[in-house]
Amino acid sequence: MLKYSIRRFFWIILVLVAVSFITFSLMHLVPGGPWDRQKELAPQVIENLNKKYGLDQPFFVQFGHYLWNLLHGDLGLSYTHQDRGVTEIILQGLPKTATLGITAFLIALLIGLPLGMAAAVKQNSIIDYISVFFSTVFASIPGFVLGIFLVLVFSVSLHLLPTGGWGSVRQVIMPAVALAALPAAYIARVTRASMLEVLRQDYIRTARAKGLPERLVLLRHTLRNALIPVITITGPELAFLITGSFVIENLFSIPGVGRLFVQGVSNRDYGLIMGTTIFYAFAVAIANYVVDILYAVVDPRIRYD
């Protein structure tokens, strides 16, 4: 087990370095420098700026510096917010994004798990059809389209909820639901499929044959085994939540990391873009690592791979 986690850990470190390198190189490939604005800058000014941001150094020296700073949690300098580092800017947006993401994830679990379970237990019933229909629809309709429908119904027609902003519980409801729809559909699908698979196993027949009440068969024998694939999709789900948050945070005017990233792209703030990208890739990679380890904990078969 320890050997497995260590091996995975080194792999993750490698991935993170590769991700940083790709992002770093991509940002250097962008045509026109970061000082390419509408207003032409004097050559002396550009030289000074390049010096300040270390852009006058050779590529690999810059990358080395960047990695070194990264090790200390410093994601570099923003090119538009002159007074603040990228780390500071991200940390400012993070609580909002995290609150939104965690709320959405909990909603997704609360909807997806029971929906998938009910569908599997009552296969080919009306509940199953409704569950499959909902998971198909919400897996294909983008969160921001759903968000727009929510705004049209609850803000424009019914005047129940604010269209956006951040600070009160009422402002979290719609973005969280819009963000939760896709992962909820995904969880429902995987739960249903894996429950159906487990229900077909011999040990379930044994459990029933020895006269266990159905409730225990389902909770103790089926659900615990069926949850393993559901755990493994947590990593991809984080990626969904992040991708979704770019658009949802814009739609609902939430000053989170996703919105910062988009602003960074619009302002061509390469420092900020690079920092947020690496931050996101790290978050996903670490989440995948944790999931891998969890997976090996709950399913001993994996370790012998």
Added chain:
Amino acid sequence: MSVIAETVRPHHTLWGDAFTRLKRNRVALAGGIIILLVALGAIIVPFVSPYKFDQQDLNVVLHSPSHGHLMGTDGLGRDVFTRLFYGARTSLMVGVFAQVICLLIGLPIGAFSAYASQRVDNLIMRFVDVVFAFPDLLLIILIRAILGGSIYMIFLAIGLVSWVNIARLVRGQILSLKQRDFATAARAMGGSSTYITLRHLLPNSLGPVIVYVTFGIPRAIFAEAALSYIGIGIKPPTPSWGTMIANGYENIFAAPYLVLIPAVAVGVLMLAFTFLGDGLRDALDPRLRR
């Protein structure tokens, strides 16, 4: 000849069977028909619409749907119906061409990786893993920043990010097909690995690839709509459903239909592709074959 032809069992091909099964699946069929209708509308809109997509008429700003403007007009007095179908052009083009680029990159690399030496295969797959580590929309945005904002570059950006899925799929398919008897037979008869790959393995792995591409199209459509919505996708005045939603959102209280119409369009088109994809998967799944 004709006597023999009549007594022989009717000829069944994989694709013929799959098509018969697909025709029986009403939901998939509905999806396919919706896609065809949208595509048809997108093709003929310049010839049937009395308006141009960028034709502004400041006398009819924000008019609700009426006889003259079936879906009303937007904040600049442009006809929403016309723009919707021009937007469908953008969406369908992005969806299809992004997948074509995915295939052009992913198929050869996946097939090559399956036949390459262990070390090269490992190297390619580790690279694929690294690309997977990025949330895809993020990487698309980064690449788009390098390539610029033209619509072709958006195809390319999406393709450059999403090919890894196809490569992985094709590699897995070929690795498993390589072990089958027909591949062994072809090898025994002296077929070179290039010949066997091109003639036997690739065609046999096409089923799952087609299904994957069908699901990839709505993802590309979403990516474009999302990019355009946040203002870093298709540049105006080229209509895109994403920009239409973003512009409509400014007037959501005065003219809710302006955001509702393109939002519904994105949702319906993506659903249609998903339904078609589900149907294709069922139709092409050999385990269901009778």
